[in-house]
Amino acid sequence: MAKNAIVGQSGGPTSVINASLAGVFESCKRRGAGKVYGMLHGVQGLLERKVVDLSGKFPTAMDIELLKRTPSSYLGSCRYKLPDWDTPEGEPVYEKLFNLLNALDIGYFFYIGGNDSMDTIGKLADYGAHVGSDIRFMGVPKTIDNDLMVTDHTPGYGSAAKYIGVVMKEIIRDATVYGTNYVTIVEIMGRNAGWLTAAAALAKAEDCEGVDMICLPEIPFNVDRFVEKVRRMQALKPSVVIAVSEGVKLEDGRYVCELADDVHAVDAFGHKALTGTARFLANTVARTLDTKTRSIELSTLQRCAGHITSRTDITEAYQVGGAAAKAAFEGHTGEMVALKRISNAPYQCTTELHPISEVANLEKKVPLEWVNETRTGMLEPFISYALPLIQAELTPIYVEGLPHHIYQPD
Amino acid sequence: MAKNAIVGQSGGPTSVINASLAGVFESCKRRGAGKVYGMLHGVQGLLERKVVDLSGKFPTAMDIELLKRTPSSYLGSCRYKLPDWDTPEGEPVYEKLFNLLNALDIGYFFYIGGNDSMDTIGKLADYGAHVGSDIRFMGVPKTIDNDLMVTDHTPGYGSAAKYIGVVMKEIIRDATVYGTNYVTIVEIMGRNAGWLTAAAALAKAEDCEGVDMICLPEIPFNVDRFVEKVRRMQALKPSVVIAVSEGVKLEDGRYVCELADDVHAVDAFGHKALTGTARFLANTVARTLDTKTRSIELSTLQRCAGHITSRTDITEAYQVGGAAAKAAFEGHTGEMVALKRISNAPYQCTTELHPISEVANLEKKVPLEWVNETRTGMLEPFISYALPLIQAELTPIYVEGLPHHIYQPD
Numbered sequence: 001m002a003k004n005a006i007v008g009q010s011g012g013p014t015s016v017i018n019a020s021l022a023g024v025f026e027s028c029k030r031r032g033a034g035k036v037y038g039m040l041h042g043v044q045g046l047l048e049r050k051v052v053d054l055s056g057k058f059p060t061a062m063d064i065e066l067l068k069r070t071p072s073s074y075l076g077s078c079r080y081k082l083p084d085w086d087t088p089e090g091e092p093v094y095e096k097l098f099n100l101l102n103a104l105d106i107g108y109f110f111y112i113g114g115n116d117s118m119d120t121i122g123k124l125a126d127y128g129a130h131v132g133s134d135i136r137f138m139g140v141p142k143t144i145d146n147d148l149m150v151t152d153h154t155p156g157y158g159s160a161a162k163y164i165g166v167v168m169k170e171i172i173r174d175a176t177v178y179g180t181n182y183v184t185i186v187e188i189m190g191r192n193a194g195w196l197t198a199a200a201a202l203a204k205a206e207d208c209e210g211v212d213m214i215c216l217p218e219i220p221f222n223v224d225r226f227v228e229k230v231r232r233m234q235a236l237k238p239s240v241v242i243a244v245s246e247g248v249k250l251e252d253g254r255y256v257c258e259l260a261d262d263v264h265a266v267d268a269f270g271h272k273a274l275t276g277t278a279r280f281l282a283n284t285v286a287r288t289l290d291t292k293t294r295s296i297e298l299s300t301l302q303r304c305a306g307h308i309t310s311r312t313d314i315t316e317a318y319q320v321g322g323a324a325a326k327a328a329f330e331g332h333t334g335e336m337v338a339l340k341r342i343s344n345a346p347y348q349c350t351t352e353l354h355p356i357s358e359v360a361n362l363e364k365k366v367p368l369e370w371v372n373e374t375r376t377g378m379l380e381p382f383i384s385y386a387l388p389l390i391q392a393e394l395t396p397i398y399v400e401g402l403p404h405h406i407y408q409p410d
Numbered sequence: 411m412a413k414n415a416i417v418g419q420s421g422g423p424t425s426v427i428n429a430s431l432a433g434v435f436e437s438c439k440r441r442g443a444g445k446v447y448g449m450l451h452g453v454q455g456l457l458e459r460k461v462v463d464l465s466g467k468f469p470t471a472m473d474i475e476l477l478k479r480t481p482s483s484y485l486g487s488c489r490y491k492l493p494d495w496d497t498p499e500g501e502p503v504y505e506k507l508f509n510l511l512n513a514l515d516i517g518y519f520f521y522i523g524g525n526d527s528m529d530t531i532g533k534l535a536d537y538g539a540h541v542g543s544d545i546r547f548m549g550v551p552k553t554i555d556n557d558l559m560v561t562d563h564t565p566g567y568g569s570a571a572k573y574i575g576v577v578m579k580e581i582i583r584d585a586t587v588y589g590t591n592y593v594t595i596v597e598i599m600g601r602n603a604g605w606l607t608a609a610a611a612l613a614k615a616e617d618c619e620g621v622d623m624i625c626l627p628e629i630p631f632n633v634d635r636f637v638e639k640v641r642r643m644q645a646l647k648p649s650v651v652i653a654v655s656e657g658v659k660l661e662d663g664r665y666v667c668e669l670a671d672d673v674h675a676v677d678a679f680g681h682k683a684l685t686g687t688a689r690f691l692a693n694t695v696a697r698t699l700d701t702k703t704r705s706i707e708l709s710t711l712q713r714c715a716g717h718i719t720s721r722t723d724i725t726e727a728y729q730v731g732g733a734a735a736k737a738a739f740e741g742h743t744g745e746m747v748a749l750k751r752i753s754n755a756p757y758q759c760t761t762e763l764h765p766i767s768e769v770a771n772l773e774k775k776v777p778l779e780w781v782n783e784t785r786t787g788m789l790e791p792f793i794s795y796a797l798p799l800i801q802a803e804l805t806p807i808y809v810e811g812l813p814h815h816i817y818q819p820d
Contacts, residue, residue, distance in 0.1 A: 013587045015580075041589050072583035111492050165812050166717050171427075173815065174714040175480035178421045178489070179451050207815045296709045304584040308717055310811065333755070390811035401720065401800035402575050405583065405617045 002032050003107025005325070008039035008046065009073035009142075010080075010113035010120065014156030015306045016317040017142050017164075018406075019068040019113045021075065023321020024140065025054060028062065028108065031329045038103060042078035042111070043120055046100060047093070063406060069396055070405040071306030085127040094127045101135055108136050108328040112321070113144035114154070115361055118336055122356035126333030134330040138291040139336035139356055140320050144303045146195035149356040150363045151338035155320055156303070158389035160311030161199035163305045164188060164298065165390060168203035168211055168243065176239045181291040183230055184241045186201075186211075186297055187278035192245040193354065194218050194366045196302065198405050199386060200243030201378035212240045213376045218365050219248035221256055226281065227288050229376065234291060244281060246274040246297075256280060307403050311392035316349065338341055347388035412442050413517025415735070417464075418449035418456065419483035419529065420490075420523035421553065425573075425716045428816075429478040430522045431485065435464060436474065438518065441739045447514060452521070453530055456510060457503070470755050473816060479806055480726055480815040481716030492530050495537040504537045511545055518546050518738040522563070522731070524553035527744055532647035532766035535744030546738040549746035549766055550730050554713045556605035559772045560764040561748035565714070565730055568723030568724040568799035571609035574708065575713045575800060576596060577780055578613035578621055578653065581706065586649040591701040593640055593653045594622075596710055597688035601657040604628050605774045606712065609796060610653030613789035622650045623766020623786045627657035628775050631666055636691065637698050639786065643702060654691060656684040656707075666690060694708030718811050721802035726759065733761040757798035 005028040021038075028036050040050035052075075058064050067074060083090035101109065111121050126139040128130040137258060140146050146157035157311030160328055167188065175184045188197040195214030204210025212233050215221060233240045260280040264391045278295035278387045320337045335353045342348040370382040417429055419437030422770025431448075438446050438713040450460040462485075468474050477484060493500035503541030511519065519530050539813045548764040551558050556567035561814065578596065585594045598607040620642050625631060643650045658666045670690040688705035696703040730747045745763045752758040780792040 011585055042750045055501065070583070071580055074589050076589050134710075150414045150705050160759045161813055167711055167715070169812060169815065170481055170714045170716055173480075173716075174423055174710040176818070177483050177487045179455075202812065205812065205814075207809075208818050250651065263769070266551060296711070297707065300581060300704070301706070301711075304580045305577070306580055306583075336436065374689055387810065392811070393808060395805075398803060399617075400578060400615065400797065401572055401802070404615075405579065407617050408586070 002034040004034040004037060005065060005105050005108040005110065006037040006039060006051070006101065006107050007110040007112070008076050008103065008289055009040040009075045009195060010042040010111060010117035011077060011143065012303060012319050013072040014142055014144050014303055015159045015309050016314050017069040017112055018070050018074045019314045019317035020140050020142060020321035023066045023318040024110045024112070025058065027322040027325030034105065035106065035254055037106070038075045041076040041078060043079035043082065044080035044099070045076065045271065047096060050098065053105065054364070059183035063124060066397065066404060066406040068318065069394060069403065071304040074406065074408060082123050085130070085172060097124070098127070098131065098133060106135055108203060110137070110138050110140055110324055110328070111141040114145065115148060115363060117361065118347060118356050118360040122334060122360045125356065126335065136235065136331065136333040138324040138328045138332065139359070140324045141336055141338065142317070144196060145190055145193055147193035147363045147365070148359055148390060149364050150333050150358050152341040152349065153339055153389055155313060155317035157195060158310035159203065159305070160196055160302050160315070161386055162310045163302050164196060164199040165202035167298065168200045168309055169208045170209070172208055172241050173202065175241055179238060179403050181234060181238045182240070183285050183291050184239070184291045184296065185278040185282045185293065185297045186241070186243050186298065187246050188243055188303055189222070190217060190245045191274060192217055192365065194245050194362055196381055197243050197245040198366055198378050202390065211316070213242040213244050214378060215242065215244040215248050215376065216366055216371065217245040217249060218368060219371065219375045221248040222251065222252045223256070223284060227285055230285055231289050234289065234331070244278055248277060260377055294322070305372045306405070307396050309394050310390045311394045312389055314394045320351060327353055344384055344388060347391070414444040414447060414515050415436050415520065416447040416449060416461070416511065416516050417520040418452040418513065419485045419487050420452040420521060420527040420645040421487060422713060423482040423487060424552055424554050424713055425481035425569045425719050426566055426724050427522055427552050428480050428484045428615065429727035430552060430565060430731035432474050432477045432479045432522045433728040434522070434550065434735050435468065437539045437732035437735030441735060442709055443518065444515065448485045450457045451486040452488035453492060453507070454484065454490035454491060457506060458794060459510065459749055462512065466533065476814060476816040478806065479813065480803060481714040484816065484818060486812050489526070492533050493538070496544050505795070507534070508537070508541065508543060510608050516545055516630070518548070518719050518735070520548050520550055520734055520738070522550040522552045523770065524560060525773060527772040528766050529669070531746070532744060532770045535766065538743065546741065546743040548734040549740065549769070550734045551746060551748065552727070554606060555600055555603055557603035557773045557775070558769055559774050560768050562751040562759065563749055565701065565723060565727035567605060568720040568726070570606055570712050571612065571796055572722050572800035573718055574606060574609040574722045575612035576718055577708065578610045578651070579618045582618055582621070582651050585651055589648060591644060591694065592650070593644065593695050593701050593703045594649070594706065595688040595692045595703065596651070596653050596706045596708065598653055599712055600627060600655050600699040601684060601799050602627055602773055604655050607655040608651050608776055608792055610796070611792060612796060612800065621653050623652040624788060625652065625654040625774055626781065627655040627659060628778060629781065629785045630661045631658040632661065633669070633694060637695055642694055646697065654688055654793060656687050658687060675685065716815070720800045720806045722799055724804045730761060737763055754794055754798060757801070
């Protein structure tokens with residue numbers, strides 16, 4: 001009797017994470033898995049026995065197409081860190097998890113996520129080896145942040161980068177319309193790595209002058225120097241458009257958004273949210289220079305804009321899902337599928353496997369040699385790197401004027 | 411010798427305002443106008459002799475296609491109110507304008523804009539009649555706000571409404587991903603009229619539960635009642651998504667965003683910007699209820715998202731431009747082209763002419779009988795009204811992964 005497979009999604013959603021789910025699902029079915037289960041809300045949901053049988057959920061090829069085009073995690077997500085298994089509080093958790101997996105007759109376990117999710121895969125694989133389980137645990141990379149080690153890039157990044165390129169072009173158009181002095185500061189996601197903010201550089205083309213400044217979290221930020229740069233830029237052109245990472249930090253390590261004195265940054269649980277950086281800077285510029293300003297937060301739209309995805313990204317997201325299933329069926333465990341770029345022109349990319357230990361809990365930042373001398377723009381190597389990842393589109397299926405999605409499981 | 415035409419764009423940009431420009435341009439050429447000039451930055455630019463000859467700017471049909479697909483005002487815009495012509499400070503302005511128009515041998519004058527822009531057309535036509543000028547002045551409607559009288563709807567609204575429907579679906583997907591308590595408040599443009607905020611109701615479909623609350627500026631707002639409604643909603647479902655107009659006002663007439671105590675609302679010129687409503691409400695909800703919150707401002711993206719337009723809207727924007735040219739060549743002046751809906755199923759719409767006095771400086775609000783009993787949602791008549799306006803798409807022309815635009819004139 002064929003073993004069953006189970007798949008979960010974890011961490012922040014992307015607009016292509018369901019393409020990876022489709023890749024895992026179809027590849028498992030094709031390789032003869034029994035049932036394919038989905039964890040609702042990742043491992044956290046699994047611990048609460050929130051599991052759904054996906055086997056009959058996508059009966060037609062059209063369902064798979066809709067799944068690929070549906071943004072945000074179809075199965076729901078979680079931000080749950082497994083305790084270490086060799087601790088008193090950890091052991092019962094793993095016992096419970098493996099009992100659940102064995103009761104479902106699971107042979108193959110897939111987790112689609114970023115650095116934290118790979119930590120989960122690593123711990124489960126370790127515990128599995130410790131107890132002699134034959135379940136294979138495979139990681140499927142996913143994050144708009146593009147901050148995973150060993151993989152050339154992460155599925156989710158290309159579509160988010162494309163979204164940012166598209167909307168920056170539109171924001172620049174909008175901001176120049178009155179020909180008046182105007183400073184627009186756009187806040188982009190990325191707590192420690194500036195890959196997404198750097199994507200604002202893609203807006204520059206023969207039909208667009210591009211953004212005037214890019215502020216990465218990798219570069220220490222100085223508010224006075226920033227304002228002075230804006231002043232000098234605006235002496236040359238009235239409309240200045242700036243892309244700033246939500247995670248820019250002062251030299252003393254504080255986040256710039258912590259300088260804002262309003263209540264924005266603390267939610268009911270006391271969590272400090274990284275938001276308000278652009279607003280703080282826009283207010284500071286308005287007060288200091290004689291100019292109108294506007295701050296724009298791209299917010300969750302940059303990770304879930306299913307209406308404008310990169311076909312390259314969707315295709316690769318599907319591929320890494322399929323490659324993970326292939327590897328698991330071939331006996332691999334405790335590894336993550338990575339994307340390996342073969343060439344840039346023409347763009348060619350394949351997959352390879354890496355031990356989870358090379359990925360979990362590590363972060364890949366933007367190489368500083370890809371940043372220009374003034375630390376406010378990206379050099380050609382970044383453009384060559386990122387441009388192939390935003391190529392081509394996957395048209396949404398429009399129903400009654402809006403993109404149609406597949407409905408979520410209960 | 412054929413007279414020349416001149417065309418300007420005024421007020422806030424939209425993603426289809428250039429389709430109206432294309433309509434005016436092509437129709438003028440076809441009807442035998444001499445040259446077609448463009449005012450840069452509207453009447454304000456014209457007064458500074460900032461005029462460009464458009465005649466050779468769009469040599470191929472491809473250029474017209476690009477123009478139609480280029481968001482924001484190709485000619486630039488202004489927010490300039492002409493003084494009354496029968497006043498001491500007004501008369502020299504009109505003399506200068508008409509001297510400029512006569513020097514360019516203008517016979518046809520087109521202004522693409524909203525209520526304020528129609529005020530300009532009205533004044534110019536009046537003054538023209540007063541001095542016996544034979545220049546014809548025609549208004550071409552444009553505004554995402556949909557607040558113009560006499561026209562069934564305004565070009566620009568359909569695309570903005572479609573954008574709002576699309577992103578609300580995506581925001582709702584994103585917000586449910588963790589299955590945790592979460593209140594998302596989305597701020598939508600519209601100072602006095604709630605047409606755009608109402609468009610959030612379009613997100614509801616068989617694949618989307620829709621938004622949970624819609625707050626129009628037409629309905630007096632009470633913060634305590636709002637928080638209490640959110641509390642009751644969240645008792646039934648963890649993720650609550652709310653669409654709120656930037657222009658919601660308290661019973662005493664103050665804008666809700668004025669309750670926020672940070673500096674956001676005043677720019678260097680002392681203008682109070684209507685922004686921060688969603689943030690204020692999200693902070694208030696987070697403080698009062700035990701829940702995480704997020705505020706999202708759709709900001710300028712909702713008016714300039716050229717990557718997701720309604721084909722119906724683009725087609726109608728082009729048509730009203732052409733109809734204005736036709737009317738001017740047939741001798742009409744001091745009028746605006748309006749859209750007249752013939753039927754809903756199938757959707758059919760034609761154009762008609764109205765005197766500017768029926769439009770200028772007036773505002774059309776959302777009928778209160780289209781709002782539900784609890785004043786927090788839209789009824790079926792609104793859906794029937796708005797749904798035809800967001801139908802079909804005009805695919806952007808993608809170059810190197812991003813929508814290509816026509817470059818702006820100098």
